[in-house]
Structures are given as C-alpha cells and as structure tokens.
Amino acid sequence: MNNKHIQNLINLLSGSLNAPIYFIDSSLNIILKSEGSLLLHLTDSFADPYFEEGAPLPKLKTLKNDGHFLCLTYYEEELLIGTFLIGPLNYHLTSFTQVIHQGCLLYYLLYRKHIDFNEVLKDNFFKQPLVDSIEEKLKSDFTTLRQIAEDNITFFPLAYETHIINAIEYGDPEQLINAVEKLSRQQPLLNQLLEDPLHSSKVLYMTLIILGARASIRAGLIPDVAHKLTVFYLDKIENTSDMQELAKLQLTSLLDFTMRVQQINTLTFSRPVLDAIFFIHKNLYDNVSLEKVATELHFNKSYLARLFKKEMNETIGEFILREKVEEAKRLLMVSKHSLLDISVLLHFNDQSHFTKVFKQFVGLTPKKYRDQHQFKG
DSSP states (O other): OOHHHHHHHHHHHHHHHTSOEEEEOTTOOEEEEOTTOOOOOOOGGGTTTTSOSSOOOOEEEEETTTEEEEEEEEEETTEEEEEEEEOSOOTTTSOHHHHHHHHHHHHHHHHSOOOOHHHHHHHHHOOHHHHHHHHHHHHHHHHHHHHHHHTTOOOOGGGGHHHHHHHHHHTOHHHHHHHHHHHHHTHHHHHHTOSOHHHHHHHHHHHHHHHHHHHHHHTTOOHHHHHHHHHHHHHHHHTOOOHHHHHHHHHHHHHHHHHHHHHHHTOOOOHHHHHHHHHHHHTTTSOOOHHHHHHHHTOOHHHHHHHHHHHHSSOHHHHHHHHHHHHHHHHHHHOOOOHHHHHHHTTOSSHHHHHHHHHHHHSSOHHHHHHHHOOOO
C-alpha cells in the first residue's frame, strides 16, 4: 500500500470516526494526516510499545497534553511502514465501543484479517503481568478466606450492606448500630486482604454513604438534603487519615441519614405542616421565616402559624431555630468552619446571637460543644 492509498484510507475513515487521523513513521514524524488535523508533538515514550513486530492489535493511548488516541501499527511482509494515530477522540461524538469497532475495521482493511472486539479489549486492559498479579493476589486472599470459613466467621463486608441499608430505609438507629458494629468487628480480617487498609476503608465507607443516601431518599428524605449530606460526608472521609476517626465518621454519617428518616416516619401531621417542615429542612441555609414559608407554599400566614403551633407544640420560628442548631451541631463536629462562619451560613443575626440560641437549646456554648465532639481526623 503506497502513500496515495494510505491517504485515501485516512480520508475515508476520518469522516466516519469524527476524529483526526495521522500516519507517522518510526521516528515519530507525521507523514500523512487527515484534512484539518492539528500538529502533534510526539515524544519517544510514545513509541514503546506501539512499534511491535508482527501485526499488533489496535491500542488505546493517552498523550499527556493531547488526549486519547487509537493506534495501529502497519507492517508489510514484516517491514514496518508506519503507525496510524487516530485522535484526539471525543467520546461525546464517538462512543468507546465505536472506537474499538473502528479499530477492528482498520485492522481488517490493513491486514485482511478479522479480530474480535473482546480480543482488543483484553489486549488493552488485561496485560499478562496484571493478570498474573491478580491471580497471585486471589490465591493469597482465598487462603485467608478459607481459614476464616473454617472458623465459621462471616466475613464479606457487603454481607452487612442489606442490614445497613434496611436500617436507614426504616429509620431504625438501633438496627443500624448493630449492623455497623458487626462490620467493624471484621475490620482486622479485612485488613489482612488489603494492601492499603485506610484507602480501602474509605472506598467502602463512601460506598455505604452513597447507598445510604439513596435509601433515605426512597424513605422520603428530600433529595437536595440527601445530596448535600452525601457531598459533605464524602469530603470529610476523603480528608480523614486516622482509622478510628474514620470509623466514627462513618457511623455518624449513616446515623444522620437514619435519624432523619426516623423523624420523617414519626411525622403524623397535616399536609400544610408537613410541607412547611420539608421546606424548612430544604432551606436551612437560607434566611427562612414564617413569612417566606407561607409565601412559597401559598398558605395564609396566620392560618399556617396557628396550625403549626397546634400540631408541633412550638412556633415555626422556634422550630426553625431548633433545626438550625441541629445543623450547627453537625458542622461543629465535622467541619473546620469558624463560629462566625457557621452563624453566617445559617443566617443568625450575628455570632453572639448564634451562641445565645445554641446554648439555649444544647446547654453548652458552640465552642465547648466542638471541643467535646469534633472529629480529629
């Protein structure tokens, strides 16, 4: 195949692939390219292992500053002609599977041989050294797991997932604590199987938080609230480096979802009062008030105030302050926000007002509460 034929092939494929195509020699010089393609600056690290002997399969390659590419080296009678370089790939325009299939097509056009989609995947993602290391790890782990089985110990952490998720969905703190404690007792066994117990524990805890958030939404928690809690706790877990603090943070986060669901389950109030409660929870970080609740929910202010007081045994204003204090307690435990920041975030008049209200509900100043309850991770 001469340069004219190669250029025709490039022109034919570039339109269907929605990506530029280059043909480069073994010195990384661009010999041919599709119309409108930008110049690339290839380094020596690109050449290995893409100039292989024989008829190598299509390879996926990431260039540091240029994105993702599909590469296929072209030989004629064991003589290296050059390498096709397709990209940068835009997965918004061309799906990953389309890219692999187009690589199979290019391979056929060059070598007149069919290759399987799965064969290309395995060649790119399951190199033999990786497979060997996985197999070795599995053998080692199964030895430990067999010993655990002989001791009649339930090990697999996700065996407790159902119990944890059910506890959250039913708003049952006691059931949740029991399930988390059972999981925690397996931690030493889990550590035997992990190269990095801290990182792996973070992944497990993050997974449980995401599943817990979904369970709480199914149970009636406002999605916006569940999402904010999820983001908050995931960030805290990511930035915690102490295993004990990490375990404590995990229990706190799951209990938070559970107790919010428990609160929802105990609500047997009229529709206007329920709507008001949900609106307040959703807007705790705004300057929410009786007037705003009534306006947004299209209720008469006096009617809503009387109904709320009758059913909740406290005014809307008192309820708002109570819920803001509960939110402040969580921030004091797991965030590094200053007292002033928290008072501003929750729209108290000033820090002095925040301190006064907090002590009224909790019996401690915010500073003393933080000193006693803050996570140290």
